Amino acid sequence: MAQAGSILSVHGATVSFDGFKALDGLDFTIAYGELRFLIGPNGAGKTTLLDIITGKTRPDHGEIVFDGRPGAQRWTEHRRVRAGIGRKFQTPAIFPSLTVAENLEAAIGFRDRVLTLLRAASTAERGMIDTTLSQIGLGQRAEVRAGLLSHGEKQWLEIGMLLIQQPKLMLLDEPVAGMTRRERDRTGELLQQIAQDRSVLVVEHDMDFVRRFAHTVTVLHTGKLLCEGPVEAVQSDPRVIEVYLGPGRNQGEKKGVAHAAN
């Protein structure tokens, strides 16, 4: 079933909420080692796609093949994570009562049995925590309660919690939303570094950010795949301009895509 070279393929996925089709027979594929950006206007189905990949929502129809294993749409959430799918949520989902290091510690044992969790983190695991801390630039903040971090730092911490689990496919839902310019740059660099070892799928509204860091972009519209390709080609695609700006606009206004997408 699985196409050679694709870590994830979604076939004919349909999700409807009270008659509204959030996804409508969507086919979607991402290759091993690929960094892919996913864009589309509000309600296009971007987050719903992430939801069916991670198991937060079950599709009404369709199949998901992950890493050559079919039937992934029926797996429980935690099984998908153990299989290698990691997700960063739109709002930073970290544990505010734990310190930064403890958040990473909580993420590290996800493949352990319950009783194995009763021992404290091993030296090797401490090492992984330190490495991840410096990778996400929070080495100085290890003992701070995560609830006290700035918005950007929380986002990095959540990325770190994923990284320490070494997923094969990492899904990031608007990782730079609400970040300052400098934080965005650092996040972009971090993404490229992360994508060297795994497949990464990023949902992003910020076209400026997409242009700077994306290679391939997929555009969703009304739950269907609208088009896919290099950033420049996608941006000048008349169908993309139409869904962002409404019908009847001409090519001359294509610059507006960036603003409309923000």
Add this chain to the structure above:
Amino acid sequence: MATQRINIRTAILTWGPLLLLSLLLLLAPLLLSDFRLSMLAKFLTYAIVAVGLDLLWGYSGMLSLGQGLFFALGAYAMGMYLKLEASGSKLPDFMVWSGLDTLPLFWEPFRSPVVAILAAVIIPAVMAGMIGFLVFRSRIQGVYFSIITQALTMIVGLLFVGQQPYTGGTNGITNLSTIFGFALADHHTKVGLYLITVVVLALVYLTGRWIIGSRLGRLLVAMRDDENRVRFLGYNPVLLKTLVFALAGGMAGIAGALFIAQVGIISPSAMGVVLSIEMVVWVALGGRATLIGPIVGAILVNWAKSSLSEGFPNIWQYFLGALFVGVVLLFPDGLAGIVRQVGQSWRARSGARESVALPEPHPS
């Protein structure tokens, strides 16, 4: 020198209250009358329940209003053994009154003290585990979990009232005389049971400390913060929550077994709404997510309850009510929160003094 002094001070703040409490508890048999000692022992069994409830509610965010159920199950398991021992070769008195002429089959194993003690821990733990698994698997959380645990407790309580020939009905199990051949009324038996209770409380407390210090402890707090996030980190929260619920159930069970041995009676009223809610009050008053706070809370609240009821037989409940409202309003972190605040300001003040003395960091 200065850092050494700070370390010592931190150690005193961390372990001091604990050592003080242990010392007081171990000295109590020398200072208190048999009557007061039995009372304290009863409070300590409550403290054991409170530690379990703190793991469950304080750390993991699951407010169980059904710890009375597991407490009572443990007490009944132990009570069956004690009742058989008291009855000797005869049938227990309440069975005779209810018209039974042979001992029900499920009572037989409880002739063995070992079976009874094991059952007092295992039955509540397994029952909590089963309830927990079903409830958590259906992703029932928050107030619905509290309501279900409370409803179940009441249902089992009614069941015990209704099955008088097997459970002693409303009166429960009482008229006990000996434990392992020692008279329950004897001074030495009382001191012995008291010391066993202190040791069990210490073990339960240390188990709690161990869990909280482990990665499981991180995940428990993490689940309290955001259970879904834990799920998307690749854990199965159902298993983790079931484990903690079973553990807290087992702790309540041991407490129940120690309770009946020292108080001499267990009745379905332990499965009423009131006791289970009082348990929550001990934890809240002592300070959630501190382990030591709930122990102190259980002892103090019950001590206040009995001394107020002795001093003001008609209006004592108002004092107790005012105390609860006052503490919850003024000190949401309970007694442990107050102690922590005082400790912090003490540390801050002495820290300031030390930094004044800092100009000579390299003593020759």
